[in-house]
Amino acid sequence: AQSVAQPEDQVNVAEGNPLTVKCTYSVSGNPYLFWYVQYPNRGLQFLLKYITGDNLVKGSYGFEAEFNKSQTSFHLKKPSALVSDSALYFCAVKGLGGANNLFFGTGTRLTVIP
Amino acid sequence: GAVVSQHPSRVICKSGTSVKIECRSLDFQATTMFWYRQFPKQSLMLMATSNEGSKATYEQGVEKDKFLINHASLTLSTLTVTSAHPEDSSFYICSARGAGGAYEQYFGPGTRLTVT
Numbered sequence: 001a002q003s004v005a006q007p008e009d010q011v012n013v014a015e016g017n018p019l020t021v022k023c024t025y026s027v028s029g030n031p032y033l034f035w036y037v038q039y040p041n042r043g044l045q046f047l048l049k050y051i052t053g054d055n056l057v058k059g060s061y062g063f064e065a066e067f068n069k070s071q072t073s074f075h076l077k078k079p080s081a082l083v084s085d086s087a088l089y090f091c092a093v094k095g096l097g098g099a100n101n102l103f104f105g106t107g108t109r110l111t112v113i114p
Numbered sequence: 115g116a117v118v119s120q121h122p123s124r125v126i127c128k129s130g131t132s133v134k135i136e137c138r139s140l141d142f143q144a145t146t147m148f149w150y151r152q153f154p155k156q157s158l159m160l161m162a163t164s165n166e167g168s169k170a171t172y173e174q175g176v177e178k179d180k181f182l183i184n185h186a187s188l189t190l191s192t193l194t195v196t197s198a199h200p201e202d203s204s205f206y207i208c209s210a211r212g213a214g215g216a217y218e219q220y221f222g223p224g225t226r227l228t229v230t
Contacts, residue, residue, distance in 0.1 A: 032217050043120070043207050043221035044158075051217070090157065094217050101148060102219060106157045 002027040004074075004091045006105035013081045014113050021076040021108045023091030032094035033074045034102060035065055037087045044090060050074060061085070081112045117141050118210050120222035127198055127229055135193045135225045137208030143188035144210035148219060149181070152205045164191055198229040 004025045013019045025031050032051050036044040048059025055067040065076045076089060088109050092102040117140040127133050137147060146165050150158040162178075164170035164185035172178045180202075182194040191210075195202055205226050209219035 034218055036221070041205075041224065041226065043118070043223045044209075046116075046218050046220060049218050101160055101163055103160075104157045 002031070002093050002096060003103055004033075004093045004105040006089075006091055006108045008108050009106070010109050010111070012111045012113060015083055016080050019078050019081040019085070019110065019112070021089050021091075021110060023074045023076065023105060025072050025074060025091075025093050027093055027096075029096065031074075033065075033067065034092040034094070035059065035063070035074075035076050036090045036092060036104075037061075038090065038107075039087050047076070047089075081110075083112045083114050086110055086112045116212075116220040118144075118208065118220045118222040120208055120225050122225060123223060124226045125228070127227070129199055129229055130197055132194055132196045133198055133227060135195075135206055135208070135227075137191045137193070137210070137222050139189045139210040139212075139220070142210075142212045142220075144191070144212060145188065146211045147185055147191040148209045148211070149183060149191075149193050150207045150209065152207060152224075158207065161193075195227065198227070200229045203227055203229045 034049045035047040038044045047063050048057050050057050050067045058064045063078050088107050090107050091105040095101045119138045121136045149161045152158050161176045162170045162172045164183050166185050166188050170183035185191040207224045209221040211219050
């Protein structure tokens with residue numbers, strides 16, 4: 001079965017510092033991986049995805065993620081955090097084969113401290 | 115592009131009544147729509163997947179007679195919570211996926227349901 005794990009419930013980072021939100025995956029076959037962000041009382045916003053190709057994927061709002069097959073990781077990164085980046089971040093993996101559904105991690109709350 | 119709307123954003127209803135939530139893809143045709151439920155400080159739980167013109171596929175443990183899903187067109191899916199009870203109070207989020215090879219889903223803003 002496919003799944004993703006987000007080992008940190010909470011990440012705090014000072015404004016202007018680089019941030020990393022961790023995600024590891026477990027999937028048979030090639031993974032299709034996604035990052036989403038959720039602001040309070042809102043739906044999820046798509047940030048970026050990895051399907052194939054370059055291991056470093058660039059997405060919205062200056063975020064990027066690095067696909068690492070040997071470590072089965074897909075960590076989300078940003079070189080310089082903004083206070084407005086404070087939100088809940090979800091990693092997700094697509095279901096196998098023709099399945100369209102996504103399996104989400106438990107989420108990581110990012111707080112950027114001014 | 116890829117905007118999904120949900121209506122209503124917030125609803126309060128009495129126990130025993132039914133509530134309908136609409137999910138619309140505004141600028142693309144959604145061949146597949148998904149309904150999720152999110153509890154406070156928890157991840158999204160997939161409830162069901164619906165393809166336009168066919169019956170929804172429900173996840174294990176989700177009562178299909180209680181959570182009625184209709185995907186009548188390529189831009190509209192509805193979730194009806196029938197005979198609502200306080201334990202149905204939650205944040206319901208829909209998402210849509212277009213045709214083709216793009217696998218990402220685009221999410222609506224969510225509906226906060228409170229059953230009193």
